[in-house]
Amino acid sequence: MARPVMEWVNVTDDVSIIARESGEVWFHTANGAKDDPFATPMTGRGAVGSTVRLLDGAINLGFAKIEKRLARREPTLAAYIVALVGAYHTSVHTPRNLCRAASRFEELGRPEVAAYLEDRAREETGHDRLALKDLRALSVPGERLVANFIPEGIKPLCKRFDDLCFHDYPIGCIGYAYCLERISALKQKTDIEKVRALCPDGVDATRFLRTHSGLGSEAAHVEEAIEFIASLPANDRIAIVQETYQSASIMAEGYNHELLKSDAEIFEELQQALGETLPLSRRGSSPSRGGKRNIQPAVSVVAS
Numbered sequence: 505m506a507r508p509v510m511e512w513v514n515v516t517d518d519v520s521i522i523a524r525e526s527g528e529v530w531f532h533t534a535n536g537a538k539d540d541p542f543a544t545p546m547t548g549r550g551a552v553g554s555t556v557r558l559l560d561g562a563i564n565l566g567f568a569k570i571e572k573r574l575a576r577r578e579p580t581l582a583a584y585i586v587a588l589v590g591a592y593h594t595s596v597h598t599p600r601n602l603c604r605a606a607s608r609f610e611e612l613g614r615p616e617v618a619a620y621l622e623d624r625a626r627e628e629t630g631h632d633r634l635a636l637k638d639l640r641a642l643s644v645p646g647e648r649l650v651a652n653f654i655p656e657g658i659k660p661l662c663k664r665f666d667d668l669c670f671h672d673y674p675i676g677c678i679g680y681a682y683c684l685e686r687i688s689a690l691k692q693k694t695d696i697e698k699v700r701a702l703c704p705d706g707v708d709a710t711r712f713l714r715t716h717s718g719l720g721s722e723a724a725h726v727e728e729a730i731e732f733i734a735s736l737p738a739n740d741r742i743a744i745v746q747e748t749y750q751s752a753s754i755m756a757e758g759y760n761h762e763l764l765k766s767d768a769e770i771f772e773e774l775q776q777a778l779g780e781t782l783p784l785s786r787r788g789s790s791p792s793r794g795g796k797r798n799i800q801p802a803v804s805v806v807a808s
Contacts, residue, residue: 509551512542513558513745515565521745523557531561547738555734558745563683566752570760577763581702582770584709585644586762588635590658591712592650594665594684596632599625601669605677612673620732624681627725631715638709645778653777657758664754668747675740679747682729683755689726691717 509525512532520542523529532542577583606621639646654662668677696710696717703709716722733744765773775781 509549509554510546511548511550511554511558511741512546513562513742514542514545515562515746515749519565521558521561521565523554523561525551525553527553527557529557529561531565545738545742550734550736550738550741552730552734555741556730558741559679559682559730559733559748560686562679562745562749563686563752566683566749566754567756569753570756574760574763577766579702580767581642582767582774583762583765584699584702585639585642585774586655586770588638588646588709588712589650589653590655590762591716592632592635592639592646593654593658593662595628595635595712596650597662597666598628598631601665602628602677602681605669605674608672608674617675617736621677624725627721631712634712634715638711638713641707641709642703644774644782649774649778653774655758655762657761659758660754661751661758664751675743676747676750678729678733679744679749680751682726682733682744683748683751685716685722685725685729687755688716689718689722691719693719 510522512520512522514520514534518534520532520534521529522532522542534540534543602621602625606618606625609615609618609621636646636650639649665677665680668674668680671677691713696713696719699710699713700708714720733741736744771782
């Protein structure tokens, strides 16, 4: 009878995440003891139950870094426009980047990883256009705006993905993708309805959000990713979990950076990029029918 799987990954200088196949997970702080069993990288096989706990634990740990200084503000249509611009920039180069990483794994003799990334690239093709359609639905010239404006909080995330996919061994791009998809998959029907309440009457600007939610393809993508990651060698699983933590940390900082802005600051940025006044800024950006929701909420995955 096979022994239950236990996995562990060191994600910071002194903190490791440890998980059992049964679903138990905890964080371990290194104390420098010579007999610390988690000081040495794991080498055994993975399992779905333990792998998902490592991945979600890494996301929680990344977001926990900003918990005490997280900005608190009411969501507005102005902030949603910025979120859509950010969504465009985090998706527009995804197919190209994943195909580049897939080609590298073909060169490295890892056809199973290449095939997985190629499938992901096909699935993500065209998603940037959904964000543009949502912007146009809000009477915002989306193509011109995204050409001239990248939210400061999104730039580091976009650069991270570019760097990962062009790395000599780009396995980390799977951790990045898991982080974004896992957080997106948390959004449900009520979240989408609350976003609709921010929009003018008769306007549906939630195409991108619906697709990247628990109602769209994200939930299935997350399940597929967990199964695939669990099947990989230990060194790959370690690198993916570590990158999931790094991506979550970058995302959390960027999210907080954007939350700190007032609507007036947001509209100033948008209007400077466009060279004109947005119609929404003239009539205000308060929800037309009530409703409150952050489009990119801090992750609520609970490790247990």
